[in-house]
Every structure is written in structure tokens, then in C-alpha cells.
Amino acid sequence: MFFVEGEKSVLEVLNSDFLIEKLFVTESFEQKHLSQLKTFSGIIEQVTQNQLEQLGQFQSNDSALAVVKMKSNRAFSPEAGEWILALDEVRDPGNLGTIVRIADWYGIKRLVFSPQTAEFYNPKVIQATMGSFTRVEFFYEDLGKVFDRWKLPVYGAFLDGKNIHSLQEIRPGVILMGNESNGISPESSQWVTEKVTIPGFGQAESLNVAIATAIICDNFKRLSN
Amino acid sequence: MFFVEGEKSVLEVLNSDFLIEKLFVTESFEQKHLSQLKTFSGIIEQVTQNQLEQLGQFQSNDSALAVVKMKSNRAFSPEAGEWILALDEVRDPGNLGTIVRIADWYGIKRLVFSPQTAEFYNPKVIQATMGSFTRVEFFYEDLGKVFDRWKLPVYGAFLDGKNIHSLQEIRPGVILMGNESNGISPESSQWVTEKVTIPGFGQAESLNVAIATAIICDNFKRLSN
Numbered sequence: 450m451f452f453v454e455g456e457k458s459v460l461e462v463l464n465s466d467f468l469i470e471k472l473f474v475t476e477s478f479e480q481k482h483l484s485q486l487k488t489f490s491g492i493i494e495q496v497t498q499n500q501l502e503q504l505g506q507f508q509s510n511d512s513a514l515a516v517v518k519m520k521s522n523r524a525f526s527p528e529a530g531e532w533i534l535a536l537d538e539v540r541d542p543g544n545l546g547t548i549v550r551i552a553d554w555y556g557i558k559r560l561v562f563s564p565q566t567a568e569f570y571n572p573k574v575i576q577a578t579m580g581s582f583t584r585v586e587f588f589y590e591d592l593g594k595v596f597d598r599w600k601l602p603v604y605g606a607f608l609d610g611k612n613i614h615s616l617q618e619i620r621p622g623v624i625l626m627g628n629e630s631n632g633i634s635p636e637s638s639q640w641v642t643e644k645v646t647i648p649g650f651g652q653a654e655s656l657n658v659a660i661a662t663a664i665i666c667d668n669f670k671r672l673s674n
Numbered sequence: 675m676f677f678v679e680g681e682k683s684v685l686e687v688l689n690s691d692f693l694i695e696k697l698f699v700t701e702s703f704e705q706k707h708l709s710q711l712k713t714f715s716g717i718i719e720q721v722t723q724n725q726l727e728q729l730g731q732f733q734s735n736d737s738a739l740a741v742v743k744m745k746s747n748r749a750f751s752p753e754a755g756e757w758i759l760a761l762d763e764v765r766d767p768g769n770l771g772t773i774v775r776i777a778d779w780y781g782i783k784r785l786v787f788s789p790q791t792a793e794f795y796n797p798k799v800i801q802a803t804m805g806s807f808t809r810v811e812f813f814y815e816d817l818g819k820v821f822d823r824w825k826l827p828v829y830g831a832f833l834d835g836k837n838i839h840s841l842q843e844i845r846p847g848v849i850l851m852g853n854e855s856n857g858i859s860p861e862s863s864q865w866v867t868e869k870v871t872i873p874g875f876g877q878a879e880s881l882n883v884a885i886a887t888a889i890i891c892d893n894f895k896r897l898s899n
Contacts, residue, residue: 552876554872554875554876556874556875556876557876579880580878647779648895649779650780650895651783652809654805656775656776660884663881663888663889664889664892674839
């Protein structure tokens with residue numbers, strides 16, 4: 450089980466294929482979203498804002514909290530032409546959540562995470578996705594095994610790769626992003642078919658991993674379209 | 675005065691034109707960076723890691739903390755061909771710091787902030803810049819007054835502007851980013867000469883403001899070069 454908190458996220462999870470075990474709502478949330486709640490067949494319990502905040506992690510929550518069943522860790526196989534995002538030890542929950550939101554923005558629906566990547570169902574991850582957690586599919590597995598199975602191009606983000614502004618052609622496959630401090634691990638690096646780099650024009654040494662993911666997705670989508 | 679904490683940031687501020695009032699260092703930091711500390715003429719006080727952590731905001735700091743003089747809020751005038759980043763009520767310190775780091779990556783050295791934008795010298799901002807705070811110039815002022823004075827093109831980020839992937843030509847000027855929830859204010863909107871939008875390919879409703887800033891800077895730098 451995991452918690453989904455706040456108006457927007459609870460409405461998103463009500464509209465998703467996640468199984469909601471129980472729903473805690475304030476009176477005002479219930480009245481505001483009566484029609485959506487009618488289609489929900491599970492248990493609804495009315496509570497006060499104070500009770501909601503004691504139940505969950507949010508400092509302030511005057512709407513709702515859903516107790517939701519986690520999905521099982523089931524591997525998928527990419528379809529032809531599909532882009533997949535792979536994360537190698539992205540440990541910060543805020544970064545993971547932001548990356549899921551970026552993937553959803555760029556139409557990347559499936560992700561694969563190394564076992565040391567942050568826990569997807571962490572409340573900070575769920576919050577940072579801004580509802581996008583309901584629209585992606587993912588699993589955790591040793592990335593080497595996954596890449597070996599898929600035999601797809603793997604574009605890895607490094608500081609010494611090919612300038613993404615100069616790429617002429619890309620073939621759909623995997624975008625691989627590494628750990629906040631250490632980047633892509635040596636083990637995963639072996640599977641990278643093309644190292645790519647975001648060109649810098651100033652003096653900052655690096656970019657945050659979520660920022661870098663967004664820029665690479667944007668460049669790849671521009672090239673693919 | 676403001677605090678700069680941690681090894682990397684303190685080394686950056688030692689190499690900058692900021693005036694350091696006092697430096698608190700652990701023995702190990704002092705020994706590791708002896709040559710750099712020799713050129714510093716101010717007061718150095720040796721403390722324990724425990725004392726450092728009590729002084730500052732960092733939960734863990736085994737290196738150093740600098741007490742630094744804030745710069746005065748002095749307006750600048752853009753040079754010909756210069757890109758300026760303007761922020762209209764970006765209120766989250768983490769977002770502001772991340773945006774400063776992005777500006778530094780893309781060689782944008784000067785920024786202007788609306789009065790309601792987060793305080794630059796907030797420890798969370800300083801930390802999120804990862805040292806880039808030493809390499810940018812900025813001031814706070816009513817943005818309308820600033821844009822009126824500068825008479826430059828103002829590219830504003832909206833959800834209904836021109837697709838940045840389709841822009842053919844841009845003239846150096848101002849990139850304007852708005853508040854986390856409400857975007858660019860109606861007052862600032864009046865000064866926007868071109869509305870621009872990051873194309874979405876999925877279902878996320880929006881992007882975080884720091885993410886959006888990075889993608890726009892990347893697209894504009896690609897076009898300018």
C-alpha cells in the first residue's frame with residue numbers, strides 16, 4: 450500500500466487503473482467531487498483536515514488521502530519505435546518524481562530503474578510527479594540484464610559525449626541517466642551505444658539530473674518529429 | 675550578511691569577488707586547502723564539525739562556513755547581444771537556486787527578479803546554485819519598469835505561445851519565466867513581445883519552472899549559435 454495525498458493527485462488516482470483500498474476525504478472535497486466519487490465503489494471515510502494531516506505526510510491537506518495498492522514489479526518489452534527512460538541510481542525522491550513528470554510531458558510512458566534508484570511509492574516521489582505517476586509503467590531490475598535482453602540503442606548522458614545539438618539522427622531506444630553525484634555506473638556504461646552531452650556555454654560544472662533529462666528528452670523529441 | 679556552507683560553495687566564494695567577513699573551518703578543511711586559505715586576509719576560526727552544524731543550516735557539514743557580505747541591489751543595463759533572464763515571482767528557493775545554476779550553464783550572467791521572487795541569499799538558494807551564485811549579477815525591481823527602460827525583446831513562457839521547436843529567428847533580449855502556480859503576471863505579460871511554449875507530447879499539464887527555464891535556454895542557445 451502507499452498513500453496519495455492532496456486534491457489533484459487523489460483525483461488523478463481515481464481516474465487511473467490503480468486499485469484504491471480506502472479513501473479519506475474532507476466534507477468539502479466530497480461535496481466538490483460528488484460525481485467522481487459516485488463511480489468509486491470502495492470505502493470512503495469522512496475525516497477532518499486535522500485528521501488528514503495526521504494520517505499523511507503533507508503538512509497541509511484539506512482535501513483527501515487515498516490508500517492505494519502498489520503494482521507488482523513486472524518487466525515489459527519495448528514496442529518498435531518506443532522511447533524508454535532508464536535511471537541508474539537516481540537516489541533523490543524529488544528528482545525521481547520530477548523525472549516521471551518530464552517523461553509524461555514528452556510522451557515517454559515506460560521507465561526502468563536500477564535497484565538502487567529511489568522507491569517510486571515514496572510520498573515525495575508521488576508528490577513531485579504532480580499526478581504523472583498514474584500514467585507511467587515501470588519496473589526495477591539490474592540494468593545490464595535489461596539492456597542485454599532488449600538489444601536497443603542506449604543513449605547515455607555523460608560530460609564527454611557527443612553534443613546533442615549536433616546529433617543528426619537517432620534511433621528510438623533507451624535514454625539512460627545516472628546517479629546525482631557519480632553519473633552512470635561503470636557496469637551500465639558498458640551497454641551505452643552512444644554517449645551524449647548537453648553543451649554548456651558558461652562555467653557551471655554540471656546540471657541537476659532532472660534538468661538534464663528534460664533537455665535530452667526535448668532534443669530527442671525535436672529530432673524524432 | 676549571509677552564510678555559505680559546505681566545501682564546494684566555500685571554495686567558490688573564496689575565488690569570487692564577494693567580501694568574506696569571517697570563515698569557520700574544520701581542521702581537516704584547513705589542512706586540505708592550505709594554499710587557498712593563505713591568500714585570504716580575513717579572520718579564520720577553527721571549529722569542530724559539531725559547531726559548524728550548529729552555526730549553519732546544513733544537517734551535515736564537516737568542512738567550512740563563510741559569513742559573507744551581501745551585495746547591494748544595483749541595477750545593470752544589458753549589453754548589445756546579451757541574454758538576460760527575468761523571474762516574475764518565482765517563490766521557491768530551490769527553484770531559484772536551480773535556475774541560477776542553469777543560467778550559469780548557458781552563459782547567462784545577469785538576471786533580474788520581481789520583488790516577490792525568493793530571496794537570493796536564502797541558504798536553500800545558495801545551496802541549490804552549487805556555486806553558481808558567485809558568477810551571476812542580479813537585482814530586484816518592478817519588472818515593468820525594467821522592461822520599459824531596456825526596450826528589448828521579451829520572450830515569455832506561456833502554455834499557449836509559439837512552439838520553441840519551430841522558432842526560426844530570435845533577437846537577444848530577455849527570457850521571462852513566471853510564478854510556480856500562476857505563471858507570468860498580467861502586469862508583466864504586457865511587456866512580452868513573443869509568447870513561447872515548450873511542446874508537450876504526453877499528458878502532463880505543465881513542467882516545473884526550473885525545468886522549463888532549462889529547456890528554453892537550451893533551445894535559444896541552439897538558435898543563437
